[in-house]
Amino acid sequence: MPFAKLHESGQWEDEYGGLGPAKPGLASRQDPVGEFPTGPAIGERFPDVIATAQDGVALDVHRHRADRATVFVFYRSAVW
Amino acid sequence: MALYAISYDEVDALADFTRAHDVTFPLLSDPDSEIIERFGILNTIIDPDDHPWYGIPFPGAYVLDADGTIVTKFFESSLQFRPSADQLLRAALGDDIHLPPMPAARGESVGYDVIFDGDLLRAGVLHDLVVRFAVPEGQHLYGEPVPDGMVATTVEIEPDLGLVVRPAIFPPTVPHTLAGTGETLRIFDGDVVIRIPVTQLSRSLTPLDDGSFVQRIGGTVRWQACDDDTCHLPRSDHFSIDVPAAPHHRPEAELVDPNGMDMPAHLTKMVARRTDKSLGQVLFEITGHDA
Numbered sequence: 001m002p003f004a005k006l007h008e009s010g011q012w013e014d015e016y017g018g019l020g021p022a023k024p025g026l027a028s029r030q031d032p033v034g035e036f037p038t039g040p041a042i043g044e045r046f047p048d049v050i051a052t053a054q055d056g057v058a059l060d061v062h063r064h065r066a067d068r069a070t071v072f073v074f075y076r077s078a079v080w
Numbered sequence: 081m082a083l084y085a086i087s088y089d090e091v092d093a094l095a096d097f098t099r100a101h102d103v104t105f106p107l108l109s110d111p112d113s114e115i116i117e118r119f120g121i122l123n124t125i126i127d128p129d130d131h132p133w134y135g136i137p138f139p140g141a142y143v144l145d146a147d148g149t150i151v152t153k154f155f156e157s158s159l160q161f162r163p164s165a166d167q168l169l170r171a172a173l174g175d176d177i178h179l180p181p182m183p184a185a186r187g188e189s190v191g192y193d194v195i196f197d198g199d200l201l202r203a204g205v206l207h208d209l210v211v212r213f214a215v216p217e218g219q220h221l222y223g224e225p226v227p228d229g230m231v232a233t234t235v236e237i238e239p240d241l242g243l244v245v246r247p248a249i250f251p252p253t254v255p256h257t258l259a260g261t262g263e264t265l266r267i268f269d270g271d272v273v274i275r276i277p278v279t280q281l282s283r284s285l286t287p288l289d290d291g292s293f294v295q296r297i298g299g300t301v302r303w304q305a306c307d308d309d310t311c312h313l314p315r316s317d318h319f320s321i322d323v324p325a326a327p328h329h330r331p332e333a334e335l336v337d338p339n340g341m342d343m344p345a346h347l348t349k350m351v352a353r354r355t356d357k358s359l360g361q362v363l364f365e366i367t368g369h370d371a
Contacts, residue, residue: 004368012367012368014158014160016158016160016161016204016244016281017203017281017282017283017328018159018160018203018204018328019328021363021366021367022366022367022368023366023367023368025368026365026366026367026368027126027130027133027366028123028126028133028136028159029159030123030125030126031125031157031158031159032123032125032138032157033157036138036155036157037120037121037138038121038138038140038153038155039119039120039121039140039142039153040119040120040142040150041150042150042151042152042153043149043150044149044150045147045148045149045150046142046144046148046149046150047118047119049084049086049108049115051086051108051109051110051115052091052108052109053091053094053106053107053108053109054091054094054095054097054098054103054106054107054109055095056091056095059106059108061084061108062148064082064106065082065084065144065148066082067146067147068081068082068146069081069082069143069144069145069146069172069173070081070082070083070084070142070143070144070148070172071081071082071083071084071141071142071143071144071168071169071171071172072083072084072085072086072141072142072143072144073083073084073085073086073139073140073141074085074086074087074116074119074121074137074138074139074140074141075085075086075087075137075139076087076136076137076139076159077087077088077089077136077350078087078089078093078094078097078107078339078341079089079093079097079339079341079343079346079347079350080339080343080347
């Protein structure tokens, strides 16, 4: 199990000093050790993505971004 | 430029988050993690029965050029670390934003400076420390590897328990054949800009009188400048820079609901979509405490 220390706040502290309700090694605090997959490679065309946006409308990323430079972020959750 | 962010959240959660934070760019919903899985970045360390946590990606960001080609990726193994907006903007828009003018070469000698690319070094957020060498016309610096007796251009950051340092990012080198020996080495073409991603862990911050903090970053730069005929002596120089820094957020300093939305309601829905367990049961399990 990774380093975990119960902080005085009642939350769990990880090896980097970060705090969270989940004990390191559980829930989202299960981090890969060493190499882990990072998806399509640099130099490849970004795959097609069509997904529903917060307005409830489906969005085709390549069509929507047109010819703009783009940052595309995969993140954990807006809820927690 | 364009910005998108995707998660396994439901659309109504993204809509609430958008209202709470005045988000002006598309937040995309991938509730079944179909896109996350198709990209091959599903966090497979989390057990498929571990709801609602299963389904998140290894978090990261892709930067695309105008043609849609991936030009840079930012991935970290721990959620404690993430790229800064400055890094993402730099990758998307190029090197000409934010930074002050290059330092001047000192006559026939190489000049250099060390600057922090950002305004504030927050705990866990990666910014670039930028080392810039101004190389006089007709001279060049060497990249790795170099033969014995010559010095490649390097930056070494002093170890610090409160500092996280990622591998330096060098510009590409070009081949260069020495006139005397005919040997071909790798050189940098013109001025050299090296980026070293760094962040801090709030373990070695220095408090200032005004209540703010700095993170001191020290290091050593080495280089050797040559022209087509002769080489100057290798140079080595120590630098130290104080970077404005912000410590870890601690629970007592945080808002009751940092997401500005009805987190329990959305979390309850996330749990209910895949398991019969209650939210309380799920939250109790992640604390690792005995029942």
